Amino acid sequence: MRTVIAGLLLLGASTSVSGQWLKIKTPGIPRKADGKPNLTAPAPRASNGKPDLSGLWMTETNTYWINITGDLNPGEIRPWAEAVYKKRVDDLDRDTPAAHCLPLGPPEILAGGQYRIMQAPNMIAILYEGGAYRQVFLDGRGLPKDPNPTWAGYSVGHWEGDVLVVETAGFNDRTWLDYGGHPHSEDLHVIERFRRRDFGHMQLEMTFIDPKTFAKPIEVKLAVDYVPDTEMLEFVCNENERDSRHLVGKASDEVKGQGQVDAAVLSRYTGNYQEHDSPDEMRATIKVTGGQLIFSLAGKGGIPLTTLSETKFYFPGGFPIDFVRDNKGAANHFLLHTAEGDLKFERQP
Template identity: 30%
Template sequence: MNRETRIEADRAAAPAAPCSRVGVALAALGMLLLCGLPAAADTPRNERPFDGVWLAFSGGAGASPAWPTDKYTPAAKAAIAAFEDKYGPDAPEAGAFCVHAGMPSMMTSFAGYPIEILTGERQMNMITETGNFRRIFLDGRAHPTDRPPTSSGHSVGRWEGETLVIETTGLAERLQSRQLSAQARIVERLYLIDDKEGVPSGGIAASMQTERGGKILVDEITVIDPTFYTEPLKFVAHYRRAPDTAILEYDCGKEFWDEALEKLARERGKE
């Protein structure tokens, strides 16, 4: 599927606007009366409560939460074994070649890379300093059925009071570290809590310049992948605001990792 076809798939999944924008005040008022006001219960008091730059600070020693390896299904074990047979058990991690981590790793990394959240009228954008980018559509659209899988998948969100519930599907299969099948689904619950004693703290970002005493962003993550795991996997990430931190450029390319894997396969006679 080329880029234009993918764009059309996203557009087709978006709901049609109930009212057209008009250029005169009288027509705008008429449309407002015709369409009615949105339900207040579906929108938090602050429509952009998560906007800004954040640093994850819990998890300990700068590592992401441990990924359980004792819950693999037979299908997962077979797929992982085939990957290791072709490339070897010590094949380099994709991240060593700057390949984007994708979901859910981009939300559970405590290595000190900030993430910026920007909310627009129809979507929320999340950008990490490592080059990961995801869009969470907030306009009620469904997941497209003909969109190619990607490392970050396709995300839609809805508000439950002041909690944003995000569902992500369309994920590419991953067979090396934090493995996922193409049928995986990820559900997140994002909300704010008060920064106070008792909140877990650790990782590289714990010693970096973050805002204390304000709000903490909590991301509760559930990975639902019955093809690869015998039960859902659950993780929690905590973030503090980093208002004086800028997102820097992180310029890398996937082709270097592809070349490294192809070289390993040739050396093992697995072309």
């Protein structure tokens, strides 16, 4: 969440917008009679007859990039990995690669930034907004047998009909699987399936396989949308970096264990909420699972909230949440407190 806030502030602080091509019309794409992009036009084809995935894309809003394990059941995370995760949460995620301008690794495509896909017959390149890149080789080679572990791993792909299947392995274990701090081993194997449904819409399915870390594979299915009539901004993470020196303290300094609140009270907070203060206008869903509130962005994945009192909860990473109730005890909105300011999520009918 802190990464999202920082990104929004970066966009808000940008200058000379016209000089950054943010409002330039993308040439060569299908358009309607009124000049707007026709995102439901047929998907383009490459010279070999396969779908052409080229373009500027953005994965739909989700919670998996914050907590990749949101759909797992208790006990499906290996004890060593659970211990690492809890320590990182208690350390307020100060050692997350993003906080130190290191590559995000496997979850970068989930994190909500734009990325450009460039397709050639024997290779696909993915250029991320944060400056990282991937090469997916389509020339028939297999994954390396004994690779030198890297941040992005080694990727090879093949076509199954109109679906591009990408397999990646050879990761080092320094990346995190999500912003929250779930680790992985060097045995991690990631399978991605890209299916371009039409010009403006693609389906992405990701499978994370790491038996040393999880009792079963983690599967994520998300929509990916084409981003027309704009370009990516340059982003240099380490430029004017001032955050890391302030990343001090522990969550346990503020949160003294999980409080107990009656399920009937928690149920008053369930529902859909809308935030209007940021350009993204984030949508959140609150539900109750196992006597605990679960926070989800756009209903994709989930993050357990620590209960502090009947109205106060804690979002991992150092973000208190306050539910505001009316005189009948019903919640009409909640406030997510961040260092950059409060975000107000209003309850939807």
